[in-house]
Amino acid sequence: MSFLKIDNLSVNYGMRKETVYAVKNINIDVKKGEILGLVGESGSGKSTLGNAIINLIDEPGKISNGTVILDGINIHEKPEDILKYRGKKIGLIFQDPQTSLNPLLTIGEQLVETIQTHLKLNIDESKNRR
Amino acid sequence: MDNQNLSLLKRIQDSDIYFSFIKSPTAIISTLVLIIIFFCSFFVEFVAPFNPFDPASLDLMEAFTPPSWSEDGLSKFLLGTDGQGRDMLSTILYGSRISLIVGFSAILFSLILGVALGLSAGYFGGKYEMFVMRITDVQLTVPSILMALLVDGIARGLISKELHDEMAIYVLIFAIGISEWPQFARVSRAATLVEKNKDYISASTIIGVTNIKIMFKHILPNILRPILVIGTIGLALAIIAESTLSFLGVGVPPTTPSLGTLIRIGNDFLFSGEWWITFFPAIFLVILAFSINLLGDWMRDTLNPKLN
Numbered sequence: 001m002s003f004l005k006i007d008n009l010s011v012n013y014g015m016r017k018e019t020v021y022a023v024k025n026i027n028i029d030v031k032k033g034e035i036l037g038l039v040g041e042s043g044s045g046k047s048t049l050g051n052a053i054i055n056l057i058d059e060p061g062k063i064s065n066g067t068v069i070l071d072g073i074n075i076h077e078k079p080e081d082i083l084k085y086r087g088k089k090i091g092l093i094f095q096d097p098q099t100s101l102n103p104l105l106t107i108g109e110q111l112v113e114t115i116q117t118h119l120k121l122n123i124d125e126s127k128n129r130r
Numbered sequence: 131m132d133n134q135n136l137s138l139l140k141r142i143q144d145s146d147i148y149f150s151f152i153k154s155p156t157a158i159i160s161t162l163v164l165i166i167i168f169f170c171s172f173f174v175e176f177v178a179p180f181n182p183f184d185p186a187s188l189d190l191m192e193a194f195t196p197p198s199w200s201e202d203g204l205s206k207f208l209l210g211t212d213g214q215g216r217d218m219l220s221t222i223l224y225g226s227r228i229s230l231i232v233g234f235s236a237i238l239f240s241l242i243l244g245v246a247l248g249l250s251a252g253y254f255g256g257k258y259e260m261f262v263m264r265i266t267d268v269q270l271t272v273p274s275i276l277m278a279l280l281v282d283g284i285a286r287g288l289i290s291k292e293l294h295d296e297m298a299i300y301v302l303i304f305a306i307g308i309s310e311w312p313q314f315a316r317v318s319r320a321a322t323l324v325e326k327n328k329d330y331i332s333a334s335t336i337i338g339v340t341n342i343k344i345m346f347k348h349i350l351p352n353i354l355r356p357i358l359v360i361g362t363i364g365l366a367l368a369i370i371a372e373s374t375l376s377f378l379g380v381g382v383p384p385t386t387p388s389l390g391t392l393i394r395i396g397n398d399f400l401f402s403g404e405w406w407i408t409f410f411p412a413i414f415l416v417i418l419a420f421s422i423n424l425l426g427d428w429m430r431d432t433l434n435p436k437l438n
Contacts, residue, residue, distance in 0.1 A: 059256070083338060103330075103352070
């Protein structure tokens, strides 16, 4: 039984004259506990696929078709649905730690923010959980 | 708490900004001049030798006294007196307080309005961004003095004359503020567009932080540097705009003279030889605006990461 099932996922960028597909008809099945690595040359769509799974494609790109089923739930069914699952059921770890953190806040403050956002705790309780 | 204060002091002393500040004589001198001007303006009751608004202390016989170093000068009036016998030095200090209050409030008003619109436009994008930026473009085509004159004219039409004198300062703040905000909106939008594509904003989005929190906690502190620079230079412009409007007679009423009003009053006597009435307020305005501009230039050089 697959844990993450990606069916026919496509991402396109609407240009002036044509539509460019960054990711086209991708099908992936990942079982629970399985580790999947994607390999490809730069510009082949690895990051776009990652962003598409978590619904983080910026304009003018858009997910043109396909479904992402995570643990039996279609997380792309409604655009606002993904907000419920991001950070709880699915996350993203960025490649470059230098730009993945806000340069003006301490690491501690950013960890506390995550805990506060998800567990609805106040600052002191979040600091204890850190 | 003491430890926290000490470590904050240490952090300031170790910072690049502090280092650049103590290495720049221009920044130190302009800051000192500004501190002296701000101190004298806000504690004017204790600093000024006379109170020019106290009719009992005025003597018309002492009107048009030239500065103390000239032949007919009196030692108690360092910079001479105006047509009503008011000491010029005290009047300038009292006037500069009004100029500074109007300048600061106007720039604060335009900063809040411009940054709120620019930040949200850059962050949300789409039609909202286009709408806000087109308004900004339209606003930029109207010269700021003209805009301020227009606002003042409308305010005069809407409220009675007595009320207008009372409200004059607020009208002036609104008039100058409304003509300065597009600068802030443009700069904060451009900076937001750069910041929002960085990974830490995506990371915040992924962990589920709300849009408002991302905008004000993560993006705003990171775009403050260019905003502070144009804010400082805008302050000088706002003070000059206030003086220009008061010079044109649409600023604060003559009963509470600002620097511009003083220059206008002095202008009437310029050709009869009483040059000091207009000269000293004008020089004071030049020094004030020049110091703020120099400080703004230093900030621009220091806070620009491309130049470091």
